[in-house]
Amino acid sequence: METVYFAGGCLWGVQEFIKTLPGVTSTEAGRANGTSYTLDGDYDGYAECVKTAFDPEIVNVNELMEYFFEIIDPYSLNQQGEDVGVKYRTGVYSENPAHLDEAKAFIREREDADHIVVEVLPLKNYVRSAEEHQDRLTKCPDDYCHIPKELLRKYK
Numbered sequence: 771m772e773t774v775y776f777a778g779g780c781l782w783g784v785q786e787f788i789k790t791l792p793g794v795t796s797t798e799a800g801r802a803n804g805t806s807y808t809l810d811g812d813y814d815g816y817a818e819c820v821k822t823a824f825d826p827e828i829v830n831v832n833e834l835m836e837y838f839f840e841i842i843d844p845y846s847l848n849q850q851g852e853d854v855g856v857k858y859r860t861g862v863y864s865e866n867p868a869h870l871d872e873a874k875a876f877i878r879e880r881e882d883a884d885h886i887v888v889e890v891l892p893l894k895n896y897v898r899s900a901e902e903h904q905d906r907l908t909k910c911p912d913d914y915c916h917i918p919k920e921l922l923r924k925y926k
Contacts, residue, residue, distance in 0.1 A: 771795055772826050774834065774869050775802050775893055777817035777861040778842040779850025782906040783917035785820045787841050790926040793829030797822055799899040802863045807897055817861050821896065831872035835862070841917045844886045851916020863893040
């Protein structure tokens with residue numbers, strides 16, 4: 771299994787969508803690239819993200835990027851739907867440089883590449899979100915989500 775981290779606004783919908791994708795073996799709600807290793811304290815620069823474990827025999831980063839771009843507005847800086855702020859920025863993070871190269875190539879090859887604000891960076895820090903945020907929309911399906919419900923379960 772390999773792991774990549776997707777930030778696409780509020781993590782509830784992103785996790786609900788990603789966990790249904792072919793080849794995804796597990797997901798976890800969390801925070802990427804903040805400066806602390808705790809959930810306590812002031813905002814530390816993190817992006818809400820979904821830790822995504824996947825089987826590279828079934829799906830690759832390029833394909834995961836295609837799915838990811840179905841649920842984000844790649845031109846919107848620090849906002850997805852009604853969620854506004856730096857923690858809601860879009861991004862792809864990994865400890866594996868090959869994953870980052872694939873994500874950058876995916877963006878670079880698009881006709882709209884000059885307008886895309888999705889950051890692609892090495893994962894420097896990850897903190898698992900509190901239990902109440904894990905699989906939130908499965909537990910509380912009527913909670914707010916910026917992703918349309920029919921898209922959330924498109925691949926289920």
